Amino acid sequence: MSPRAGKPGPTPHTLAFVESPVQLLNTLEWAHAHAPTLRTEEGPGAGFTLVVLSPTDPMTRGQLRRMAELAREEGHEVRWEEARGGPAAPFQTIGGLTSLLRRARRVVMGDPFSRYVQLLLTITRARELVVVDDGTATMEFVGQLSRGERLVRWHRKGGRPGPRDLLFAPVSSSARRRLTPGGDRGVEVFSSMPIEETPRGVTVTANDFSWTRARFGPPRITKGADMVGTSLVETGVVDGDRYLEAVKALAGAHGAARYFAHRRESAEKLHRLAAETGLEIVRPDLPLELIARRGPIGRTILSFPSTVVHTLPLALAGTDVKVAVCDIDPAWLTENASPRAQGFLSGVTGTARDVHRLSMVRAV
Template identity: 30%
Template sequence: MPVPDTAATTRAWVESPLQMVSALEASAAGELGDTVEVIYRAGIPSLAELAARLGTVALPAGTSVTAWDTRNLWLRGYPEAFGDAFSGALQARGTVARRRPLVVLDDGLATLHLLDLLTAPAGGPLVRARARPGSLRRALAGAARTRLLHLAREGHLTVFTALPVRDQVADAFTELGGRLVRHSFAWSASLREPELHGADIVVVGSAMATDGLIRTDAYARWVHAIADEGDGEVVYIPHRRESPAITATVADRPSIRVERGPWPVEVSLRCLPAGTVVHCLPSTPLLTLRTALADLGIRLAGSAVPDDWWTPNASARFRSGVVALGGTAT
């Protein structure tokens, strides 16, 4: 067990719907001890909506979900589990001096980036893939990497993920002493939340347009082309941070129906009927949905990002990473 003191309460700090579901999956799998408090960042609408929906379902035994202001997060010490290992606040307040076991929860592609940095012989400081940190921030992130490596060597670092970790990375992390625990959204699958109906074609939105990495007009044309090729209605699920302006540009015709909901797509799309086609750009959902939708008869179609979509904000390193994720899954 990564949290050996089962009599104590394990706190899992989450800042996105995927992190929240990951914490609940970890609790259901017994990776966080007997009593688990999932504490989510107050003031984020998507988290508040998901927490409200969770109030209507049976949570894993011994688990509760509570909103916390970031100013109060440290009143009871450092959380035993979290998703964002690149958070400067978490690194500054405890990662560099931590002695107790730690569980890192799914945070999308950032989780793969973390494992790459921890296992590479010349791995850099723990900063986000697109970050350009100053010298002080790099020093803090370097100290955080050193601390996590020390926890791994002591057998006190667990990464809990549904993402497909490359074999060489998984082996290297295990050789360091870390625990890599994989899951398949088993607890979420038991909910069978009926989120979508009448959808034969679904487009999962990408944050790349919202983050200014790809051109909005090109992104909208991609969705329009999918809608124009189909015979019926296309359901478009915007990224949780997508602006109303981008959504309006994308859904500018009656054949495109916008659907938003509190659940991450890894949960909400499980109710789709066999034969449904789900379109994604290279992103976290393209990877996690391969696991979440496995054996359901739902086709997952990944589209590459053409060179003329990119904006100057997308670095060469980021572009190459996206290219590596491209392709089609069934």
């Protein structure tokens, strides 16, 4: 695939930026929900330009390429940017996008915490900004915007900002101002997550995964249980040994046979899980919502606190699949975990609808 795949077309009213498969999925869900408006603005086919700011992780890149194929099938132009392909890549990417950014009337983004996206926001003159789900981080983003706080990911350890944070602070502050409604500038949050603090002037639109349900399934349901992996070890929140013991205990208690790995889970960790738990490790080629909807999928899906405890019940609505979530024991947290980690993870579980709560397993 060439760096800028897709047929050139007229300047789009809508320009979308994604950096992960889930962001791209939720951009397609947003487009499906707003199809009448897009048909009017963009013309026949209701397509717009979707820019993939490609990461370097092979698993993420693979899923993004599969999602890009689906986006093209839906009539959207996909522009693939090797945005992290070397020291000069950011300058080349931003330079190549500047003209589009300045002419676009609406910008859709999947990760307002991304420094790349924040930098692009300083260029655009778009009067409409849309934030689509990037998982549980959306909950934190909306809360921080409501409280007027600087944009910081929830799993980052508290304390003083580092040198890079201080250097980037003016850009981050500018992005936060751009994401605050005012004058003729509107902000929409398109989310399947529970949002309790809605910033003044922000429009919140519910993502019910109607595109996913229309496009895939219903799935074939097996009798057993499947488990969903998490990257909490990789982000430094949960101790690796404790996590392995918890997975082993949970899988044994519920007879799980398969473990759907998160795209950020390390190969070493997954090898240990396979060897010590006997679980079949599955590396999905698409976001789990689509994998589950295509099937086959277990009658019970086991998960620790993560985005999927909110999204899977929506994607699997109308089926007999049960999503069960197990809380994180505070003893599993690392000494480097953010002071906010336990409260945030508990909130992810506590606000989930249509899930079964499991007793906390004890990892020794």
